Amino acid sequence: MDQLIPWFVSQGGIVDTEHFGLAEFPGQGWGAVALKNIPEGHVLFSTPRTLTLSTRSCALLDLFGSNSWATFHLHEGWAGLILCMMWEESRVQDSKWFQYLASLPSQFETPMFWSGEELEELHGTSVVGKIGKIEAENDYYNKVVPAVKSRPDLFLPEHLDRWYTLERYHIMGSRILSRSFQVERWDTSEDEGAHPVGMDIDSAQTSEQVGGHRDQVGEEDNEDSDDEDSEDAGDVAMVPMADILNARYGCNNARLFYEQLELKMVTTKPIAAGDQIWNTYGELPNSELLRRYGHVDVFDLPGGGQGNPGDVVEVPANVFVSLVLSVDPKGVSAETLRERIDLWLEESGDDTLVIEAEDAEIPPALISFVRLLLLTPGDWEKAKEKQKLPKPKLTEEDGLAVLDVIKQGLQRRLDEFPSSIEADWALLSKPDLPPKNRNAIIVRAGEKRILLEMLKKVGRLQNSPATESKKRKQAGQVEPQAKKSKR
């Protein structure tokens, strides 16, 4: 790591070494530290665009030829950038990025590298379906290996077992997943001179983390192929020095600003000498932090207990669909449900309902979706004609039924976890838990907590005086009259 700043400066990078330093932080690896008090708006370092490593800046694409590049599908997802990184690494000192690549980690705590037994601890969480190991391996065998074999002049046969192995492929993929940024081409049409387009790291790393930084959707994220298709793989870039910053929920005090020729890390708050300089990875839930970065954030929460305020739980829309089918097989046919789901996907585009830790109410999308599933045939015909989803409102007519389906759906989702939240808390109180195990338990307990909280909210609504009165009306009971006071 000693070599990183000298190498960076030798390649045209600028670092304010009076204020900005590198340090090791227990449990976080390397990070950035303020060497002196730093005011807000201070430029800590600037990385020339030419020093970012992407399929645009690496010479390999030109040498390989862009037509052949596309023939091997290297222009889609991360396979192309991974191949560039492998190739640059194989060039050792001849590569402009040699010192940089040597400074990057080769071991990761992410579930991609966990054993089957370790992964079992994540059962029920949304992490499991998103690891993308098989998709990554398919890309390696179907894109990278044939491309490498087609050009022995570029990928020397004696290098294959060292620099182009599946293991190196996963390492490069994980480096991209945990460190890359979304660096779009500079749009000269909007360039009015001195105004940079400021983008967070969170907006940087692709769409999930939106805009510029982390949320990569590529080899390792192949579950989201729509996003991958709509992205320009050339925008994904490794940004030396910017990727040394750690992140913690709510702590960010610096941010990357994009300019025509360089990317600048600028403080967004005053930072005291000795404090860590934090970027943001987009205030992600622990499930995503673990999947991409291999760590979790845990805080004391305002309502009691511990967790990450950015946590979410994902409930596949199918949970509610199968529930409606099983509860009322005669009322709604599978065929009309399919039509309703098509309308939902067209209008909202989401096959997963997301509940956030901080949701005080039932998420509007969840109400609208369940109402759609429960529409009477007549109301469904009208909705279909207008191509309109039901309003996210619990009404006199369908409120009770909607609450009931939501409650059962959330309970089904909760039942996917093999153990209770109380069992998780008991495990977490043990001091000697292995870190991966602890992180998995924190993720699953966070998801269970959100489901339990939402179930309580639904229960309260079902038992509210207004709902009780509706239940009586629906059961045909006479509403008790308010007594008139006698004088």
Ligand SMILES: C[S@@+](CC[C@H](N)C(=O)[O-])C[C@H]1O[C@@H](n2cnc3c(N)ncnc32)[C@H](O)[C@@H]1O
């Ligand atoms: C962008 S890199 C930051 C530099 C990294 N710490 C290093 O030593 O190279 C992201 C990685 O830093 C670590 N990291 C970042 N923020 C962290 C945090 N709040 N807690 C623990 N580890 C963290 C994780 O290993 C993550 O994958």
